[in-house]
Amino acid sequence: MNRRNIIIGVIVVVVLALGYVGLGSGMIGAKPTPTPAAALTDFENLVTASGTLVPVRRADLSFKVAGQAAKVSVAPGDVVKAGDGLVLLESGELNATVAMAQAQLAQLKAGATKEDLAVAQANLDAARAQLARVRAGATPEDIAIAKAGVDRTAASLKDAQSAYDRVKDDPMVGMYPQSAALQLASQEYTVAQARYMQVAKGATAEDIRVAESAVAVAQANLDRVKAGARPEEIAAAQARLDQTNAVLADATLTAPFAGTVAAVNVKEGEMVSPGVPVVTVGDLSNLRLETDDLSETNIARVKLGQIVAVTFEALPGKSFSGKVTYIAPISSQKQGGTNYTIYVEFDQLDPTLRWGMTGHIEINAKQ
Numbered sequence: 001m002n003r004r005n006i007i008i009g010v011i012v013v014v015v016l017a018l019g020y021v022g023l024g025s026g027m028i029g030a031k032p033t034p035t036p037a038a039a040l041t042d043f044e045n046l047v048t049a050s051g052t053l054v055p056v057r058r059a060d061l062s063f064k065v066a067g068q069a070a071k072v073s074v075a076p077g078d079v080v081k082a083g084d085g086l087v088l089l090e091s092g093e094l095n096a097t098v099a100m101a102q103a104q105l106a107q108l109k110a111g112a113t114k115e116d117l118a119v120a121q122a123n124l125d126a127a128r129a130q131l132a133r134v135r136a137g138a139t140p141e142d143i144a145i146a147k148a149g150v151d152r153t154a155a156s157l158k159d160a161q162s163a164y165d166r167v168k169d170d171p172m173v174g175m176y177p178q179s180a181a182l183q184l185a186s187q188e189y190t191v192a193q194a195r196y197m198q199v200a201k202g203a204t205a206e207d208i209r210v211a212e213s214a215v216a217v218a219q220a221n222l223d224r225v226k227a228g229a230r231p232e233e234i235a236a237a238q239a240r241l242d243q244t245n246a247v248l249a250d251a252t253l254t255a256p257f258a259g260t261v262a263a264v265n266v267k268e269g270e271m272v273s274p275g276v277p278v279v280t281v282g283d284l285s286n287l288r289l290e291t292d293d294l295s296e297t298n299i300a301r302v303k304l305g306q307i308v309a310v311t312f313e314a315l316p317g318k319s320f321s322g323k324v325t326y327i328a329p330i331s332s333q334k335q336g337g338t339n340y341t342i343y344v345e346f347d348q349l350d351p352t353l354r355w356g357m358t359g360h361i362e363i364n365a366k367q
Contacts, residue, residue: 047298047363051291051344053312053353055282057257062277063089064250069266074279076263080255086279087266089251098248101241108229108237120225124218131211137202146196153189160185259283262355282355289322289344289359292334299340301365302327308344309362315350322346324363 067089074086112120138146160182167176229237263280266272289310294302308322326343333339344361 045365047294047301047365048361049291049294049298049342050358050360051289051293051342053287053289053357053359054355055259055284056286056288056345057259058262058280058282059256060277061086061253061256061279061281062275063087063253063272064274065089065247066271066273067091067251069268069270069272069278072264072266072268074261074264076261078261080259080261080281082255082257084255085252086255086261086281087253087264087272089272091248091251094244094248094251098241098244101237101244105234105237105241108234111228112225116225117222120218120222124215124222127211127214127218131208131215134203134207134211138199142199143196146192146199149192150189150196153185153192157182157185157189253279255281257281257283284355287349287353287355288325288346289361291342291344291361292332292339294340294342296331296338296340299327299342302342302363306363310344310346310359312353312357312359314353314357318350320346320349322361 069087070090071088072086073084073088074080080086160178164173164178164182167173167178170176173179259281260283261279262282264278265280266278272278302324304324304327306324308324310320310322311318312320322344323346324342325345326341328341331338331340344359
């Protein structure tokens with residue numbers, strides 16, 4: 001039962017008592033005294049409700065990314081400024097990624113070094129030399145070297161075959177080293193023959209095409225190194241750096257405004273999840289009362305700008321004047337009925353009042 005109903009009930013009891021007394025007086029000849037209707041009417045015009053004192057500016061702060069809390073810099077009651085770091089997630093890998101992105105961007109902006117140019121030129125020279133060799137075909141010396149390889153592997157194969165023949169009748173011959181040596185010698189001879197035939201035949205059209213492609217790639221690389229980074233490459237590197245910096249920034253929870261830390265829900269070493277509040281901050285220099293039990297039968301009698309008398313359980317006997325600054329457009333469902341929220345703001349409050357204290361409002365609906 002709210003305060004308004006209690007007051008009305010008390011008045012009704014008083015009125016009934018007065019009537020009883022008047023009735024008794026009539027029995028001994030006294031005239032009954034009329035009951036003033038004005039007092040009851042005044043209370044009928046009274047709208048009452050309760051609410052909680054909260055900062056006008058407050059926030060439950062959470063991370064956008066998951067991670068492990070590496071440093072918690074605040075505790076409940078700490079006063080912070082806008083931008084102050086509150087909680088820092090482990091960010092070693094992110095710092096390394098940012099450093100790499102910064103180095104890549106700086107390298108692109110600086111252009112190629114002398115060493116880069118020298119390497120690119122050397123690669124082009126080697127590709128051109130290879131193309132010249134392919135187009136010229138094998139020299140007599142190349143053919144002689146290839147033929148010598150065939151002769152050498154043929155002699156090795158003959159020796160291996162002879163050694164194998166001495167043990168070939170043994171049922172366990174497959175386990176002997178002579179068997180493995182013969183297999184290896186056969187493979188080497190086959191490769192040497194193929195090499196000799198390729199050298200003697202000369203380069204194919206495909207060999208020349210591959211060598212020409214290698215020259216084209218080396219030339220394009222040299223041209224790119226000389227020209228430096230293209231604008232779109234620098235822009236892409238800058239975008240990568242900006243993105244990594246943004247991710248790194250998300251690893252630090254900062255105060256969005258100056259205020260007082262009300263709650264810290266994480267300890268160093270604990271994991272945090274995105275969207276889960278870890279720090280609550282409020283600006284205690286400006287508090288207002290927000291109701292939570294203003295019934296739907298009374299909300300129609302409340303108007304913006306109405307003067308409100310507010311008392312607090314923490315300061316009995318004191319009343320504060322406030323003003324209705326907001327009326328919720330939609331109800332909030334609360335156990336026991338449908339209610340509406342209104343905001344009551346003050347020009348001045350007692351400094352002993354605290355965030356979360358309960359206040360009671362009275363509004364004269366005739367105002």
